[in-house]
Amino acid sequence: xxxxxxxxxxxxxxxxxxxxxxxxxxxxxxxxxxxxxxxxxxxxxxxxxxxxxxxxxxxxxxxxxxxxxxxxxxxxxxxxxxxxxxxxxxxxxxxxxxxxxxxxxxxxxxxxxxxxxxxxxxxxxxxxxxxxxxxxxxxxxxxxxxxxxxxxxxxxxxxxxxxxxxxxxxxxxxxxxxxxxxxxxxxxxxxxxxxxxxx
Amino acid sequence: xxxxxxxxxxxxxxxxxxxxxxxxxxxxxxxxxxxxxxxxxxxxxxxxxxxxxxxxxxxxxxxxxxxxxxxxxxxxxxxxxxxxxxxxxxxxxxxxxxxxxxxxxxxxxxxxxxxxxxxxxxxxxxxxxxxxxxxxxxxxxxxxxxxxxxxxxxxxxxxxxxxxxxxxxxxxxxxxxxxxxxxxxxxxxxxxxxxxxxxxxxxxxxxxxxxxxxxxxxxxxxxxxxxxxxxxxxxxxxxxxxxxxxxxxxxxxxxxxxxxxxxxxxxxxxxxxxxxxxxxxxxxxxxxxxxxxxxxxxxxxxxxxxxxxxxxxxxxxxxxxxxxxxxxxxxxxxxxxxxxxxxxxxxxxxxxxxxxxxxxxxxx
Numbered sequence: 001x002x003x004x005x006x007x008x009x010x011x012x013x014x015x016x017x018x019x020x021x022x023x024x025x026x027x028x029x030x031x032x033x034x035x036x037x038x039x040x041x042x043x044x045x046x047x048x049x050x051x052x053x054x055x056x057x058x059x060x061x062x063x064x065x066x067x068x069x070x071x072x073x074x075x076x077x078x079x080x081x082x083x084x085x086x087x088x089x090x091x092x093x094x095x096x097x098x099x100x101x102x103x104x105x106x107x108x109x110x111x112x113x114x115x116x117x118x119x120x121x122x123x124x125x126x127x128x129x130x131x132x133x134x135x136x137x138x139x140x141x142x143x144x145x146x147x148x149x150x151x152x153x154x155x156x157x158x159x160x161x162x163x164x165x166x167x168x169x170x171x172x173x174x175x176x177x178x179x180x181x182x183x184x185x186x187x188x189x190x191x192x193x194x195x196x197x198x199x
Numbered sequence: 200x201x202x203x204x205x206x207x208x209x210x211x212x213x214x215x216x217x218x219x220x221x222x223x224x225x226x227x228x229x230x231x232x233x234x235x236x237x238x239x240x241x242x243x244x245x246x247x248x249x250x251x252x253x254x255x256x257x258x259x260x261x262x263x264x265x266x267x268x269x270x271x272x273x274x275x276x277x278x279x280x281x282x283x284x285x286x287x288x289x290x291x292x293x294x295x296x297x298x299x300x301x302x303x304x305x306x307x308x309x310x311x312x313x314x315x316x317x318x319x320x321x322x323x324x325x326x327x328x329x330x331x332x333x334x335x336x337x338x339x340x341x342x343x344x345x346x347x348x349x350x351x352x353x354x355x356x357x358x359x360x361x362x363x364x365x366x367x368x369x370x371x372x373x374x375x376x377x378x379x380x381x382x383x384x385x386x387x388x389x390x391x392x393x394x395x396x397x398x399x400x401x402x403x404x405x406x407x408x409x410x411x412x413x414x415x416x417x418x419x420x421x422x423x424x425x426x427x428x429x430x431x432x433x434x435x436x437x438x439x440x441x442x443x444x445x446x447x448x449x450x451x452x453x454x455x456x457x458x459x460x461x462x463x464x465x466x467x468x469x470x471x472x473x474x475x476x477x478x479x480x481x482x483x484x485x486x487x488x489x490x491x492x493x494x495x496x497x498x499x500x501x502x503x504x505x506x507x508x509x510x511x512x513x514x515x516x517x518x519x520x521x522x523x524x525x526x527x528x529x530x531x532x533x534x535x536x537x538x539x540x541x542x543x544x545x546x547x548x549x550x551x552x553x554x555x556x557x558x559x560x561x562x563x
Contacts, residue, residue, distance in 0.1 A: 007387045012376060014391055014442035021440035028398050028436070058398055060369065089553055129479045132400060134370045134555070 030056040032131055032146070034124040037116045038069075047071050048116055050123060054146050060137050060160070066147040072096075074151055075123055078130075081141035085157050088136055091129045094122025208254050209298070211342040213267070213329050215247040226347045227319050227453075236347040239313060239327070245269055245346075246307035249292060249331040253301050263334040265293040269308045271315070271327045271348075273464045275414055285462050286312060286327070295334075315461050316350040316493070321423045322414045323465045350456060351495035355381050364395070365485045365557040372396035372560065375473055375485065377445070383494040384454050390445035392473070394437045400478045404433040406445060407472040408452060409486070414465045426472075428452045449491075456493045473557075485557040 036051040049069045056064060075093055082090050097119075100109040110116075130136050131146065138159045144151055215221065215237060224238040239245065249267050253260060271286030288311065292304035318325045327348050333340040358381045366372035372395035377388055392404065408428040415421050428451075433443045458467040469491050475483040 009387045009389055009446055011444045011446075012378060012389060012391045014393060015440070017440035017442070021438055026436070026438050027396065028400050030400070132477070132479055133481065133553075134367055134399065 025057060027057065030054075030058055030128075030132055032124070032127050034120050034127065037120055039111050046111065048111065048119075050120060052127065052146065054131070058137070061143065061147065063147050068146065068149060070145070070151075072119065072123070074145065075126065077151065077153065078141060078145045079126075081157060082130065082136060082139060085141070086135050086139055088130075088133055091126055093126055094119045208258055209260050209333070209340060210252040210254065211331055211333065211340055212250045212252070213247060213331050213342055213344040214250060214303075215245070217246075224347045224349065226317060229319055229324060236345050239311075239346050239348050240351065241313045241348070242310050243313075244307060244309045245311050245329065246305075247329075248303040248305050249342075250303040251298055251301055251333070253298065256300065260298040260333070261296075261335070262293070262298065263295045263336065264291065265304065265331070265333050266291045267304070267306045268330045268332070269311055269327070270330060271313060272325070273462055274324045274326070275464065276322050276324070277414075283462065283464060285314070292331075313348040314350075315348070316456060316458065317347045318455060318458065318461075318467065320412045320465070320467065321425065322412060322421065325461065325465075349493055352383075352456070352492040353495070355492070361487060361489075363485075363487075364560045366396065366560060367483065367555060367557060370396070370398050371401075371475070371483060371557070373475075373557070375487075377471065377487070377489070379489075381490040381492060382449060383492050384456065385450040385494065388445060388447040388449065388471070388489075392432070392443040392445065394439055394441050394443075397436075397438055399481075399483075401433075401436050402476050402478045403431060403435070404437075404443065404473070404475045405429055405431045406447060407474060408447075408449075408454070409470045409472050410454075411468050411470065412465065413468070416463065427454065427469075454491055457490045481553045481555065483555045483557055 032052065032054045034050045034052055037048050038050075039046055039048045041047055049071045051067060052070050053067045054061070054063075054065065072093075079090050079093055082088055097110055097115065100112070100115060102109075108115075127146075131142065136142050140155065140158045140160050143160055144155060218237070222238045223235040225233050225235055227233050249265070251260070251265075267290050269286065269288040270284055273283040273285065275281070275283075288308050290306045290308070292306065313327060315325055317327060326345055328343050328345045330344075331342045358379050360376060360378050361380050362374070362376040364372065364374045374393040374395060375390065376393075377390040379386075379388075382388060388406075407426050407430070410425045410427050412423045412425070413420060414423075428447075430447055432445050437443065454469065455467055457469060458465070460466050468488060470486045470488050472484055472486045477483070
């Protein structure tokens with residue numbers, strides 16, 4: 001019993017990092033910008049749309065770049081779909097501003113520039129928070145919101161898996177051994193670099 | 200019953216014979232204060248005197264008997280009336296009669312079994328104490344003296360590392376490793392986290408030490424979780440292939456040995472919780488039990504012969520190891536492995552924060 005030994009605190013050995021991993025683009029790139037608000041229509045039928053531009057390298061999104069126009073009620077639709085179908089705690093949207101829609105206001109109401117900017121920021125925060133959520137990424141409604149020209153309100157709600165069927169197939173064939181090995185720390189892993197088996 | 204002899208005609212005190220040489224250990228009381236008590240080990244003899252000091256030397260003290268007890272008991276806070284005594288020894292010091300002058304009574308409890316470690320927790324307390332009682336018709340005079348007992352172990356024969364690949368499918372895959380599965384209380388946890396797939400925006404990563412105190416049996420089991428420590432091991436966003444080292448010194452934290460099913464009344468277990476937090480405050484975690492044990496100090500010459508015998512009783516035994524390798528680790532509290540790795544939210548989410556359990560990855 002070597003009681004006098006000082007504990008060995010040296011780092012565990014680890015594989016050196018591949019340089020393309022170290023300096024290449026990260027796998028979690030996801031940016032959504034909401035900009036270019038435009039008020040369309042006349043009189044009572046006016047409404048504001050915002051451009052929703054998304055850039056990503058996540059494989060779960062079909063398009064690596066997309067740009068669509070959405071209005072506030074589209075965001076509300078997305079929020080409702082997610083609240084109903086998924087187990088996510090959905091972040092709040094910026095306010096509905098009903099008071100601003102009342103007549104006899106001194107300013108432009110919901111078409112006031114400062115209000116639109118405030119709303120734009122809130123929507124940007126909302127969509128970024130949601131789009132990065134692993135569970136939300138599974139929902140078809142999110143993909144339709146971000147990447148399809150128009151929202152089909154009669155769509156069939158559902159989950160979305162990785163859409164490259166070949167990649168999904170590869171992943172099923174992947175042999176990733178978990179090794180909670182109880183022999184003196186010897187690694188038995190045969191885990192290949194990308195987790196892909198050769199077909 | 201009156202304690203400490205206050206307002207009585209006699210002062211009662213319990214003194215140990217080896218009070219000068221015996222070490223003391225700090226122990227937290229129920230209200231959180233730290234006090235020092237005499238430290239004993241299993242098998243050691245407890246010997247001393249009960250001293251009676253008459254406040255008024257001319258007044259005699261009539262009594263129905265004087266005795267001293269050595270008691271080890273478990274007290275559940277929700278059931279205070281019932282003390283579960285697992286050690287109960289008694290020595291009669293005087294038959295019913297009179298005490299005419301201040302005097303002291305010797306006692307010795309030889310090689311007393313003290314099978315469990317003293318523990319003061321959130322819902323349960325295990326304590327050892329000496330209790331001197333002067334029985335009287337109307338009210339007894341009682342004096343108690345608490346002692347602290349530590350249970351010692353030696354280096355476990357089998358102490359393999361914990362290494363596991365966990366994650367959320369298509370989102371986050373990591374491999375974590377801790378150099379041992381059993382750590383003594385002054386040990387260092389050395390490990391690493393290796394990132395295999397990072398498709399979320401991680402902000403930082405920490406490792407927590409969680410103590411879970413379990414009281415009650417059957418349908419009335421109650422777990423009390425307490426986060427003893429939070430230690431940040433990474434600040435910033437990692438990418439694939441990066442390895443983050445872990446070096447966590449346990450001596451800085453208030454820990455006890457792992458206690459399993461003590462007298463069938465309670466357990467105290469420890470878990471390492473690895474937590475990754477993304478930039479939207481979502482938390483991804485993996486909890487892993489570690490066994491903590493108390494290492495005996497080097498037997499010094501000043502230590503009593505009794506203690507030397509007591510510590511030798513543990514040569515080659517590993518009361519904690521139980522020689523049962525956990526096998527494919529059952530994740531405490533987490534879902535069991537499933538082929539289809541669903542992302543799950545647990546009940547630990549609070550408000551806008553969401554918590555994900557990282558599932559173990561199996562071969563497809």
